Amino acid sequence: MWPAWIPKNILVYVAVLTAHFGVFLNGTYIAWTSPVLVKLTSLNDNPLGRVISNSEQGWLVSIGVLGNWMGSCTSGVFAKNYGRKTALIVYTIPSLISYATFCIADTFWLMLVVRLVGGITSGAMFTVDPMYFGEVAEPKNRGLLGGAMNAFLNIGILFVLCVGPSFSFFWLHVILTACPVLYIIMMFLIVPESPYYLIESNEKKAENVLKKLRGEEDVKAELSQIREYVHCKTEDTGTISEIIHNKTTRKALIIGCGLLIFQQCSGVGVIMSFGQLIFEEVGDFLPSDLSAIILGIAQVIFSLMAPPLTDSLGRKIVLIFSHLGMSLSLLLFGVYFLMKEYGAVVHSISWLPLTALVFFKFAYSAGSGQIPFIIIGEIFPQRIKGPASSITSVATSATALILANSYTMLKASIGMGYTFWIFASMGIFATLFIIFFVLETKGKSLQQIQEALQKSKKTDLRSCNL
Numbered sequence: 392m393w394p395a396w397i398p399k400n401i402l403v404y405v406a407v408l409t410a411h412f413g414v415f416l417n418g419t420y421i422a423w424t425s426p427v428l429v430k431l432t433s434l435n436d437n438p439l440g441r442v443i444s445n446s447e448q449g450w451l452v453s454i455g456v457l458g459n460w461m462g463s464c465t466s467g468v469f470a471k472n473y474g475r476k477t478a479l480i481v482y483t484i485p486s487l488i489s490y491a492t493f494c495i496a497d498t499f500w501l502m503l504v505v506r507l508v509g510g511i512t513s514g515a516m517f518t519v520d521p522m523y524f525g526e527v528a529e530p531k532n533r534g535l536l537g538g539a540m541n542a543f544l545n546i547g548i549l550f551v552l553c554v555g556p557s558f559s560f561f562w563l564h565v566i567l568t569a570c571p572v573l574y575i576i577m578m579f580l581i582v583p584e585s586p587y588y589l590i591e592s593n594e595k596k597a598e599n600v601l602k603k604l605r606g607e608e609d610v611k612a613e614l615s616q617i618r619e620y621v622h623c624k625t626e627d628t629g630t631i632s633e634i635i636h637n638k639t640t641r642k643a644l645i646i647g648c649g650l651l652i653f654q655q656c657s658g659v660g661v662i663m664s665f666g667q668l669i670f671e672e673v674g675d676f677l678p679s680d681l682s683a684i685i686l687g688i689a690q691v692i693f694s695l696m697a698p699p700l701t702d703s704l705g706r707k708i709v710l711i712f713s714h715l716g717m718s719l720s721l722l723l724f725g726v727y728f729l730m731k732e733y734g735a736v737v738h739s740i741s742w743l744p745l746t747a748l749v750f751f752k753f754a755y756s757a758g759s760g761q762i763p764f765i766i767i768g769e770i771f772p773q774r775i776k777g778p779a780s781s782i783t784s785v786a787t788s789a790t791a792l793i794l795a796n797s798y799t800m801l802k803a804s805i806g807m808g809y810t811f812w813i814f815a816s817m818g819i820f821a822t823l824f825i826i827f828f829v830l831e832t833k834g835k836s837l838q839q840i841q842e843a844l845q846k847s848k849k850t851d852l853r854s855c856n857l
Contacts, residue, residue, distance in 0.1 A: 399606025411543040413516040418547020425666040426555025452664045453795035456788045458510020463784030466515035475523040482515035487571040493564040518780045525768025526587040537765030542694040549687035556680040643770040650763035651787035653821035658814030676741035693756035705833040713758025718818030720751035729808030
């Protein structure tokens with residue numbers, strides 16, 4: 392028995408938060424380029440012995456997208472056939488191989504290959520982790536636990552931003568190699584399999600896991616709902632063709648892909664990947680590495696504050712204010728660089744870029760950074776959850792690839808200011824998409840969400856305990 396002050400469903404929080412550590416690995420992967428590009432664009436602590444070009448910078452940032460595709464396309468099916476927990480463990484191995492190989496990498500082509508391999512883990516985590524927490528959490532805490540996924544991502548980003556400038560290229564990757572090893576150990580020792588997966592092969596084991604997760608002996612009602620939900624959805628073909636041609640699943644796919652595409656179009660990936668180099672162009676306010684760390688700290692703090700908003704205010708309203716806030720931030724950020732490019736004296740407002748991006752991180756963390764993954768974990772039927780999650784992950788990876796390769800080109804052709812104004816304009820389109828297409832899932836069970844997708848927006852669905 393747990394002490395009275397510990398919630399009886401404490402294992403839900405322990406299991407989901409431990410699984411989220413895999414997204415911490417994604418954070419280290421995303422932010423890796425910020426300090427490493429600084430090392431590779433100088434001759435100090437550069438294992439290549441030469442400075443890499445702008446084109447090579449773009450490829451180091453974007454090559455991982457191909458790995459993301461591989462991880463996204465295979466991990467959903469793997470998780471369906473072998474379990475969510477097993478998938479999270481197996482797909483951590485590419486990250487381990489990638490960081491370990493970087494310790495000895497001394498050619499650009501080897502760096503590209505192992506960067507691609509590391510992307511497999513990144514794609515898989517964004518595919519499988521939403522599946523896991525969406526099935527293990529309860530309606531009352533799904534928003535909180537889903538929001539924690541973004542917090543772990545941001546902590547991983549901050550971790551690299553802090554250790555990257557402080558350690559040599561070799562020791563940075565020794566430290567990063569230890570992270571996937573720790574995650575694999577924790578997953579084996581702490582995390583149970585999803586009862587949604589277990590009920591298809593071992594209903595008794597599913598019941599025992601559910602008892603531990605809920606801290607209750609009588610879980611037959613919820614188990615019956617899970618059984619009904621899973622068995623109902625196994626009638627679906629689960630193919631991409633079925634997803635596209637079925638009106639309900641097609642709507643869910645549009646919502647999931649749209650939210651993640653607009654998330655990337657906000658420019659968040661560019662800001663994190665090129666962060667330290669971006670701040671070097673500001674120049675006369677703070678050192679670039681310190682500015683990047685401050686931005687990372689702000690993102691972690693905001694991501695920890697944001698999850699309660701998701702369950703108290705609802706998904707849609709928070710998403711709308713999130714995208715509008717990001718647009719305003721990037722508008723101000725672009726103003727600074729436009730003034731600088733047109734010869735205005737900007738020394739007195741050199742604080743503006745960092746301040747604007749801190750506000751950007753607040754808006755991003757409050758909504759766009761966390762809510763798309765929560766919704767994706769909720770809106771897809773059991774049978775198609777794997778392939779559908781893979782499609783959404785591929786869509787966001789493709790968007791990230793296009794943006795990473797076009798950023799340096801846009802910056803060179805139209806300047807930093809106009810480039811970020813393009814990102815700012817995406818917030819308007821995102822807001823319209825959310826208003827007209829996105830379903831409010833706050834407080835609804837997975838079954839109720841499927842019913843809502845099939846009915847008009849005016850349908851009032853009462854809450855239940857699934």
